[in-house]
Amino acid sequence: xxxxxxxxxxxxxxxxxxxxxxxxxxxxxxxxxxxxxxxxxxxxxxxxxxxxxxxxxxxxxxxxxxxxxxxxxxxxxxxxxxxxxxxxxxxxxxxxxxxxxxxxxxxxxxxxxxxxxxxxxxxxxxxxxxxxxxxxxxxxxxxxxxxxxxxxxxxxxxxxxxxxxxxxxxxxxxxxxxxxxxxxxxxxxxxxxxxxxxxxxxxxxxxxxxxxxxxxxxxxxxxxxxxxxxx
Amino acid sequence: xxxxxxxxxxxxxxxxxxxxxxxxxxxxxxxxxxxxxxxxxxxxxxxxxxxxxxxxxxxxxxxxxxxxxxxxxxxxxxxxxxxxxxxxxxxxxxxxxxxxxxxxxxxxxxxxxxxxxxxxxxxxxxxxxxxxxxxxxxxxxxxxxxxxxxxxxxxxxxxxxxxxxxxxxxxxxxxxxxxxxxxxxxxxxxxxxxxxxxxxxxxxxxxxxxxxxxxxxxxxxxxxxxxxxxxxxxxxxxxxxxxxxxxxxxxxxxxxxxxxxxxxxxxxxxxxxxxxxxxxxxxxxxxxxxxxxxxxxxxxxxxxxxxxxxxxxxxxxxxxxxxxxxxxxxxxxxxxxxxxxxxxxxxxxxxxxxxxxxxxxxxxxxxxxxxxxxxxxxxxxxxxxxxxxxxxxxxxxxxxxxxxxxxxxxxxxxxxxxxxxxxxxxxxxxxxxxxxxxxxxxxxxxxxxxxxxxxxxxxxxxxxxxxxxxxxxxxxxxxxxxxxxxxxxxxxxxxxxxxxxxxxxxxxxxxxxxxxxxxxxxxxxxxxxxxxxxxxxxxxxxxxxxxxxxxxxxxxxxxxxxxxxxxxxxxxxxxxxxxxxxxxxxxxxxxxxxxxxxxxxxxxxxxxxxxxxxxxxxxxxxxxxxxxxxxxxxxxxxxxxxxxxxxxxxxxxxxxxxxxxxxxxxxxx
Numbered sequence: 001x002x003x004x005x006x007x008x009x010x011x012x013x014x015x016x017x018x019x020x021x022x023x024x025x026x027x028x029x030x031x032x033x034x035x036x037x038x039x040x041x042x043x044x045x046x047x048x049x050x051x052x053x054x055x056x057x058x059x060x061x062x063x064x065x066x067x068x069x070x071x072x073x074x075x076x077x078x079x080x081x082x083x084x085x086x087x088x089x090x091x092x093x094x095x096x097x098x099x100x101x102x103x104x105x106x107x108x109x110x111x112x113x114x115x116x117x118x119x120x121x122x123x124x125x126x127x128x129x130x131x132x133x134x135x136x137x138x139x140x141x142x143x144x145x146x147x148x149x150x151x152x153x154x155x156x157x158x159x160x161x162x163x164x165x166x167x168x169x170x171x172x173x174x175x176x177x178x179x180x181x182x183x184x185x186x187x188x189x190x191x192x193x194x195x196x197x198x199x200x201x202x203x204x205x206x207x208x209x210x211x212x213x214x215x216x217x218x219x220x221x222x223x224x225x226x227x228x229x230x231x
Numbered sequence: 232x233x234x235x236x237x238x239x240x241x242x243x244x245x246x247x248x249x250x251x252x253x254x255x256x257x258x259x260x261x262x263x264x265x266x267x268x269x270x271x272x273x274x275x276x277x278x279x280x281x282x283x284x285x286x287x288x289x290x291x292x293x294x295x296x297x298x299x300x301x302x303x304x305x306x307x308x309x310x311x312x313x314x315x316x317x318x319x320x321x322x323x324x325x326x327x328x329x330x331x332x333x334x335x336x337x338x339x340x341x342x343x344x345x346x347x348x349x350x351x352x353x354x355x356x357x358x359x360x361x362x363x364x365x366x367x368x369x370x371x372x373x374x375x376x377x378x379x380x381x382x383x384x385x386x387x388x389x390x391x392x393x394x395x396x397x398x399x400x401x402x403x404x405x406x407x408x409x410x411x412x413x414x415x416x417x418x419x420x421x422x423x424x425x426x427x428x429x430x431x432x433x434x435x436x437x438x439x440x441x442x443x444x445x446x447x448x449x450x451x452x453x454x455x456x457x458x459x460x461x462x463x464x465x466x467x468x469x470x471x472x473x474x475x476x477x478x479x480x481x482x483x484x485x486x487x488x489x490x491x492x493x494x495x496x497x498x499x500x501x502x503x504x505x506x507x508x509x510x511x512x513x514x515x516x517x518x519x520x521x522x523x524x525x526x527x528x529x530x531x532x533x534x535x536x537x538x539x540x541x542x543x544x545x546x547x548x549x550x551x552x553x554x555x556x557x558x559x560x561x562x563x564x565x566x567x568x569x570x571x572x573x574x575x576x577x578x579x580x581x582x583x584x585x586x587x588x589x590x591x592x593x594x595x596x597x598x599x600x601x602x603x604x605x606x607x608x609x610x611x612x613x614x615x616x617x618x619x620x621x622x623x624x625x626x627x628x629x630x631x632x633x634x635x636x637x638x639x640x641x642x643x644x645x646x647x648x649x650x651x652x653x654x655x656x657x658x659x660x661x662x663x664x665x666x667x668x669x670x671x672x673x674x675x676x677x678x679x680x681x682x683x684x685x686x687x688x689x690x691x692x693x694x695x696x697x698x699x700x701x702x703x704x705x706x707x708x709x710x711x712x713x714x715x716x717x718x719x720x721x722x723x724x725x726x727x728x729x730x731x732x733x734x735x736x737x738x739x740x741x742x743x744x745x746x747x748x749x750x751x752x753x754x755x756x757x758x759x760x761x762x763x764x765x766x767x768x769x770x771x772x773x774x775x776x777x778x779x780x781x782x783x784x785x786x787x788x789x790x791x792x793x794x795x796x797x798x799x800x801x802x803x804x805x806x807x808x809x810x811x812x813x814x815x816x817x818x819x820x821x822x823x824x825x826x827x828x829x830x831x832x833x834x835x836x837x838x839x840x841x842x843x844x845x846x847x848x849x850x851x852x853x854x855x856x857x858x859x860x861x862x863x864x865x866x867x868x869x870x871x872x873x874x875x876x877x878x879x880x881x882x883x884x885x886x887x888x889x890x891x892x893x894x895x896x897x898x899x900x
Contacts, residue, residue, distance in 0.1 A: 013405065018412055078412070091395030093411040100400040 015100065016108040018078050026066075026079040035065050039087065052090045055098055059084055059105055072149070073114040073171050075106035103156075111145040111152035113190050116169040119155045122162035127179070131166050134180040138187050150191055163208040164200050173198040177205065233300040238307050250293035250304055251279050259306045262315060262344045264322075264429045265381035266294035269485060270390060276322070276381050278344065280314040281306050290314035312348075319349035322379050325360045325404075326430070333377065335431030337444040341379065362407055367397075368415025369884045370422045370490060372439050378408055378432035384424035391487065393615050393634030394418040408432070417889045418634075419608040419869060422490045426476065435474065437497060437881040442466070442473045450793035451478065453780045454492040455543045455705035455773045456873060459587065459609050460782025461488050465774050465793040472499055472774050472793055482588050483786065489608040491870055491882065498879030502757045504769035505798025515767065520799065524813040526766050530749045531814075532731035534560030537724040539568060540715050541736030541754070542704035542873055545778025545790070546837055548753075548770075548803040549706065549713050550830040551818065552735055555807050558816035563729060565721045566710035568739040569865065571670065572720030573678045574852075575711050579845035580682060581673075582708065583610075583784040584696035585665050586842065591616045593697065595661035597654065597684070599627045599647065599677055601669020602864040604634070606703050607783065623657045628671060628861045644672070644857040647680050658688040665697035666690060670865045672857070673700065679855025686851050698848055701783055703865065703872070705773075708781035712834050712843070734760045735803065736770070738874045753806050755796070758874035768810075769800035772875060776802045777823065779830075785843040787836065 016022065031039055039058060046053045059076060062084055067074020076099050085092040099105045106114070115135060119128050132142075132155065139146055140153040161167040164176035168183070175186055177200045189196040205211050219225040232243050235250075237257035244253040249272070254261050264276035274295035281293045282305040290310055298304075305311060323345060330336045362375040380399065385408065388397045396410050396418075410416055416424070425435050447466035454461040454475075461484035464476045475496045477488035507523035508515045518526075536559045538552045553564055575581055585593060590613050603611040611633065618624055618635040625638050627646065640651055650658075658664045668681045681698070684690070690697035702708065710716070717723035724732070725744045732745050736754040742763035752764035755772040775796040781787050796802065804826050811818040820826040831838035870886040871877045887893040 013401065015400075091411075093395055093398035096411060097398045097400060101402045 013100075013103070014108065015096070016075075016077060022077050023079055026077040029062075029066075029077075029080045029083050031061075032065060035061055043088070052088050052094075055084065055088055055090070055095055056102070058087065059095070059099055063105060072112050073106065073110050073152070075108060075110050109145070112150045113152070113170050115140060115151055115153045115187075116156045116159070117153065118157070118159050118161070118165070118167050118169075120158040120162075122158075123166040126165040128166040130180040131168060131178050131183050134183040135187070138184060140187075151187065161208075164202075164205075176200045176208075177202040177211075233298055233302070235298050235300075235302040235304060237304045244298050248298045250281060250283060250291070250296040250298050250302070253298040253302075254281065254293060254304060254306055261293055261306065262348050263294060264340060264344075264379060265383060267383055267386075267427065270383060270386040270427075273382050273386065276379065277318045278315065278322070278348075280311060280318065282308050282310050315348040316350045319345055320353065320355075323349070323353060324355050325376075326379065327359065327376050329377070329431075333374070333431040334372075334434040334439055335377075335428075339431060340429035360404060365407075365409045366413040366415065367410055367433070368417065368421065369881065369888050370436055370494065371416060371425060372434045372436035373432060374434070375407060375409075375432055377430045379430055380406055380408070381429055382408070383427040383429070384408060384433060387424055387427055388416070388418075388421075391423075391612055391615075392418050392420045393612075397424070415889060419489050419491070419604060420487055420612070422493050423477075423487050426486070437494060438474050442468050447473060448793070450774075450791050452774065452793065453705070453778075453782075453788045453790040454484075454488065455780065456489065456492040456495055456876065457607050458702035458704055458707055458783035459484060459607050460705065460780055460786060460788050461492055461609060462788070463488065463492065467774075467793045470794050470797070472496055482586070483782065483788075484609050485612075487609055487612065490885065491608075491872065491876060494881040494885070495873075495875045495879055497881050498756070498875040498877070499772055499774055500797070501880070502878040503772075503797050503800065504755055504757055504761060504767055505796075505800050506769060507799065508761075508764070508767035510765045515761075515764075520809075523766055523768055524809060527731075527751060527810055528813040528815075530731045530751070530766075532559065532729065532749070535727075535730035536561040536733065537563035537565070537727060537729040537731075537748075538715075538733045538735065539721065539724065539737040539740055540564070540566035540706055540710050541568065541734070541738055541760075542706050543773060543875070544706045544710075544735045544803065545773070545776065545780055546706075546709040546713060547776075547778055547823070547826055547830060548735055548807070549710055549715060550833070551804040551807040551820070551826055552733055552753075553713055553715075554818040554820070554829070555811050555814075555816070556733070558811060558818050559814065561729070562714070563717065563724050563727055564713075564715045565717050565724050566704070566706060566715035567720055568737050569674075570721055571673050572718070572722065573673045573676070575716035577845070577849040578708075578711055578785070578843075579848050580678065580698070581700045581702075581711060582845050583667075583699045583701055584845075584848070585699050586784045586786075587613055589695075590614060590665060590667075590699070591620070592695075593617050593661075593663045593665040594620075594622045595657045595664040596622055596624045597627070597658070597664075597666045598624065598637075599644070599666065599668050599681065600672030600675065600861045600864070601628070601667055601701050602631045602671075602866065603667070603669070603701065604631065605864065605866040605869040606669060607701050610701060610783075623661075625654050625657070628669075629863060631864075642861045644675050644677050644680070644859055644861065647677065647684060647857055655688075661688075663692075663695050663697060664688050664690055665699060667699045667701055669701050670703055671861045671863070674865075675857060675859045675861060677857035679852045680857035682849065682851035683855050685848060691848055696848070705780055705782070708783060708785055709779065709837070712781060712837065713830075734764065736760070736874065751810075753803055754874070755800065756874035756878050758877060760874075768806045769796070769798065770803045770806055771796040771800060775800075776804075779827075779837055781837070781843065785845060787838075787840055787843060789840060 042057045043054045063074040085095040145152040167176040182201045186196045261279045263279045265273045279293045280290035283291045284303040365373045385397045450465040452465045454463045462478040462480040466474045479486045507518045509518045615635045685698045732748045732750045734752040738758040738760045750764045751766045752760045753768045753770045774793045778790045836843040870882040876882045
């Protein structure tokens with residue numbers, strides 16, 4: 001059983017165990033017509049003899065196809081990984097190594113929206129605990145999918161949006177400069193089938209430019225300025 | 232040839248050497264876990280840290296750093312000492328303190344190196360991680376909590392065995408080593424990962440909790456499970472051989488051993504013939520030695536004697552039997568039990584002339600009628616290496632999975648005379664072309680055709696002989712050197728209808744063909760021959776006698792006695808010597824030393840360890856033509872190929888689980 005896994009204080013991530021039901025549901029997996037085209041394009045990007053390098057984009061493609069089929073974010077059942085391995089003529093174990101290494105591949109069933117709340121220091125200092133609490137208030141539970149299959153909540157480490165902390169990533173979009181109220185609104189809109197505004201939630205801010213007035217390096221606004229003499 | 236300085240001593244190292252190799256050349260011990268000479272460099276354990284100038288002012292992993300001109304390497308500085316202590320402390324953070332109940336204890340790299348290079352005590356007070364055991368088949372026992380993630384097992388499976396089945400799943404602290412879906416490691420070299428594992432994560436399942444390394448007597452021996460002649464070490468305690476491990480011999484087995492060779496060990500104590508047996512009224516009854524020799528004397532065969540040598544016997548036994556038959560006036564000797572009758576008048580034509588190490592150099596290889604993976608697993612790893620260097624391999628015979636890229640060109644031997652263009656082009660262009668003939672080809676009389684092929688493509692050149700025959704019996708080359716070959720094979724013996732047939736552990740013979748003969752079986756296991764025998768004289772297995780063996784490349788090697796034969800069993804030569812007395816003839820030796828001296832006097836090559844020179848390859852017989860379809864390979868079950876293996880519960884289980892897909896309920900622990 002692969003599901004046994006490591007028992008530690010870290011989040012337990014494990015492959016959905018192989019079962020007859022899993023085989024019955026996904027054993028016949030193959031690319032849709034559109035994805036078959038796309039897979040060819042992806043494999044074509046790599047030089048002759050290096051087709052195995054396409055394993056990562058193909059796993060992503062497969063995950064999205066699974067997601068599209070069952071209306072979730074998508075994940076990688078074992079038969080699907082085997083399909084990708086066969087498609088690239090490589091040992092399955094090498095595919096599983098890749099899929100289990102990168103956390104963006106979901107290796108167990110997942111909800112429609114994968115809510116990844118960043119809890120690393122900058123987000124934590126800017127109030128990620130409140131964001132987490134807001135999620136909890138909406139019935140989300142860390143490491144679980146809600147009963148209606150809509151939301152799966154995980155806490156993750158730094159997603160590189162520290163300048164607009166706190167943030168969450170939901171499927172392919174980031175939502176930044178969050179407050180608890182923003183978070184609740186976003187979850188409500190998603191549940192209602194609407195697309196919330198992505199990126200920063202601060203009115204007047206576009207990306208990660210300084211919010212409000214420039215607070216440092218002010219002398220460089222108009223022209224280059226050599227600060228070194230002032231250190 | 233860069234010059235480097237190691238701890239102040241200047242030395243020149245070969246181009247392409249790593250810093251670790253440079254340090255070893257300077258005689259410095261560099262601790263390591265993940266680095267292994269025969270595997271690719273991983274650089275992930277960090278135990279081999281040294282200080283190198285010029286370079287960043289921090290310790291560097293010496294295994295992955297190329298040695299370059301003018302480097303100053305220090306292995307004895309304070310920085311290195313602290314770095315090793317630090318790495319060791321990190322490795323031990325998640326390693327359980329279960330050495331007292333760990334089978335690796337006493338021969339554990341982690342244990343040894345923590346004593347030599349670690350801090351005295353741990354500063355770690357948090358929880359240790361725990362990892363569930365993984366099922367890896369009947370041979371490999373796993374305790375994955377002990378794993379330090381060196382990935383040697385992963386690299387071995389992929390690079391040497393050529394079977395991608397072990398991988399490192401997950402990442403960081405949750406990383407785990409596992410086979411895909413925890414299927415059994417099912418290839419013929421799987422147990423080598425046990426030797427490679429520097430800790431007790433992968434240990435030998437059949438040997439679990441059997442013995443501690445320091446209570447074992449170590450004896451140097453030669454494997455008899457195939458004709459490769461792998462160098463092995465027998466670890467014995469009291470009267471029992473507890474385990475078999477490979478010894479390093481770069482010319483033969485490097486440092487690997489096939490699973491079959493490793494796990495015959497528990498067959499050595501089972502189904503043994505430990506007292507003489509006589510057939511009375513069609514039933515075998517136990518007897519004393521005196522009664523047994525009386526029975527032999529009563530056969531009174533005159534010169535109507537034939538000797539059939541089994542696959543596992545040593546040269547001394549065969550020579551003693553030859554002397555006995557000779558004294559009685561017979562030269563009916565044969566070792567090719569299954570009826571092969573190839574021409575053995577020139578042994579160069581039935582030898583693996585390229586040598587096992589040499590075949591790695593070949594750039595075009597034609598395998599005819601050999602499933603090398605089963606017949607000589609460690610030859611297959613050599614061919615795999617050749618393919619990695621760019622060799623093209625073509626195979627005539629039914630399909631099998633060679634673990635490397637190979638083209639099957641049909642199973643009809645008639646095709647040999649009329650090769651596809653791809654094959655003849657490859658062989659015309661090759662610098663070191665080679666042909667390998669297996670038992671299935673010899674059985675179809677393809678030897679002459681093979682020689683014709685060798686002439687056509689000029690396989691014998693300066694410094695290169697590409698004509699090879701791969702045998703499957705450890706006794707074969709020695710037997711052929713001692714004259715255990717009749718023109719018509721064993722059929723000649725049958726035709727002679729001898730009064731007495733002496734079987735030297737000949738368990739593969741169809742004794743129904745000798746229905747009119749009295750069969751005296753000198754063997755160690757109650758296997759096939761014992762059922763047909765009229766007199767059974769219990770003898771010693773390979774672990775219980777000194778002996779000379781010649782492997783398929785004509786390499787003379789000596790094995791030593793590890794333990795004594797059980798019960799009333801005796802060493803084969805003493806039995807043959809006593810039989811001479813019973814039959815009233817003289818064989819001319821009274822001790823093992825005299826026997827060996829007489830053998831060497833007759834066949835001087837057996838007295839020199841190493842490769843025998845069989846001279847030049849004979850010319851192909853005129854009009855040699857192989858015909859017929861190779862329907863299958865001689866080995867039907869790779870685990871149960873000889874009497875000892877068939878008696879081994881471990882190999883029986885391997886056969887059942889790995890080849891026949893049976894499943895066994897694991898005992899609850």
